[in-house]
Amino acid sequence: MAINPAIDSVADRLAEEPQANWRAAVMDFARRRPLGAVGGLVVALMLVTAAGAGVLAPYDPVTVDFGAMLARPNAAHWLGTDAFGRDVLSRLIYGSRTALLVGFGAALIGATGGAILGVGSAYFGGKVDLYVQRVMDIFLCFPLIILALALVAILGNSLPNLIVAITIPMIPRCALVIRASALAIREMPYVDAARAAGFSNARIILRHMLPNVMAPYLIMLTAFLGQAILLESSLSFLGLGVQEPTAAWGLMLRGAAVDFAESAPWMAIFPGLAISLAVFAFNLFGDSLRDALDPKLRTL
């Protein structure tokens, strides 16, 4: 085996390096940005909770038990039960699935769509850029929730439609930021080189420019995650988002939670805490990521 131990050991080290680098980068991030690490940890815990909801939740989230209506938090129901006798903790655990699904779905599509639009707009410049910007300006005039409300009314409120309704108002906000970064990249020699080599526009945009706006892209992505979760819970609270009996945090705050707030405050308090904690964790993580990647960029 070991014909030349010196070379072998170098090869081994080279093979190990990427992984070691990655781990070192994570450790470095955690040490230099403790707040961000805490956020990342909570996000990781949430992902585990959502994935293992079936195992972790003590009860079925939709089974109605009229024998245990509005039970106070006790040994059997740690966070009490709601007006249908459903276990609040179990509904919170299953609700994380809805929140993460909508959050990641909307943020990924929104940031990616915005990035392609922003880079494309910057790359083509001139008339195309002008028209795209004018259309974006129109979209930016609407408060997020107003546009999302109208879109839900048009599309109907299934989960995929909800994601679309939350995504569309985010696209122009992301396109705006990414375009600004892409304008600088357009002037880079390697873009000229790619053009001179006769590559197609699509290839230059996707392969040469998009990878170089990774930093603002990731920052917008993490910023959108929290916003999407907030928007989903607002829509669900209004009765225009996720529908009963699906477990969703915003929905849990609707109706009975407000009506019985005085006698059964646990119904109103815990789902709100879950939303806040989730969004808080994503923002904390996103903030530190921004500081690490591109401190000049301002998100919210």
Add this chain to the structure above:
Amino acid sequence: MWKYLLKRFVLMFPTLLGVAIFTFFLIRVIPGDVVELRLAGDRGSVSPEALQTERARFGLDQPIWRQFVVWIGGAARLDFGTSMWTGSPIWQEIRLRFALSFQVAIMATILSVLLAIPLGVIAALKQDTWIDYAVRVFSIAGLATPSFWLGIVLILALLIIFKWLPPMVYTPFWVNPWQNLAQLIWPALAVGYRYSAVATRMTRSAMLEVLREDYIRTARAKGLVQKLILSRHALKNAMLPVLTVVAIEFAFLIGGLVVTEQVFNLNGIGLLFVQAVAHRDYTLIQALVLLVAGIFIFMNFLMDIMYAWLDPRIRYR
């Protein structure tokens, strides 16, 4: 500079027109129409003739481009017609509700600016100390807390601790200021937290940037007291981006209070919008969107003026 301002002013109108066109056609894609909802309701059927005559009354039987021309012609003369649902003039529908939403937005702005500027400045001055961390955690939590939930918690706290509920019926400020404030301070607080978080973060990052500038070092070198450096040199220069986010948040608050108004049982612009969408009340939705977007566009225009006036480094094209 006047030419620049004139150009900015004129540029507001194409955007507003774009919003009008977009809204007009978007809401007509929503399934169902106001006539059907109003006459048939949720029970039984109405004769097709009755639906036809009612549609004709609103001009809904006309070709869509014609409807648009008629509407935009009226809107240009600030005549938004009557609500298709209630039949009363749009201005009458909106006036009082706008006053309410506007007041909540103003109160939230005052609260949040009073909180944000000192917090942001302190955090920037003590960067990376526990004070900075505390301010940052406080403001990130503000961004994370849904204002409607904060509203629920506020009401709950008042109820359980003080055995008192804010008044549920809206009294205009000029009728009974005390009653009015007792009702509206709570929603203003609930949305103000998020709002102040946005402003605090902007103040902090703008201050951090300004504090690294050469002119601050010069001011220090010539021995100015810290207080003067901060108030005359740093804060003044850091205020523009803060002013921008405050203006934009304010514009969005007027129409974006939707969920908070629901919690506090306030009959404002946001709730009116939700009802208008549910009723497919086209004329009312159009007027509301134009109002909200118009405020946003106008605030942006105001910010342009502020920038041109306050920052001589901006070049005008």
